[in-house]
Amino acid sequence: MAAPYSVRPKPGATVSAPLEWDEVNENLSPSQFTIFNVMERFKEKGDLWKPVLGKGADIKRILKKMEANRAG
Numbered sequence: 001m002a003a004p005y006s007v008r009p010k011p012g013a014t015v016s017a018p019l020e021w022d023e024v025n026e027n028l029s030p031s032q033f034t035i036f037n038v039m040e041r042f043k044e045k046g047d048l049w050k051p052v053l054g055k056g057a058d059i060k061r062i063l064k065k066m067e068a069n070r071a072g
Helices: 038-045 059-071
Strands: none
Touching: none
């Protein structure tokens, strides 16, 4: 796991970008966020990691939601 917004030492300099739930789908590609485009995404979406740094993520709620999505 890479820290959010960290650049990976790979061709294309991909960046670990936090995602919105609807972005997690079959079209998601690890190479779509790079040092060349991630700042534009940050300007458009804001800091998607910020809520995690606040009160944190409710992992139990997230897992239940994932299970419900998988079942339905």
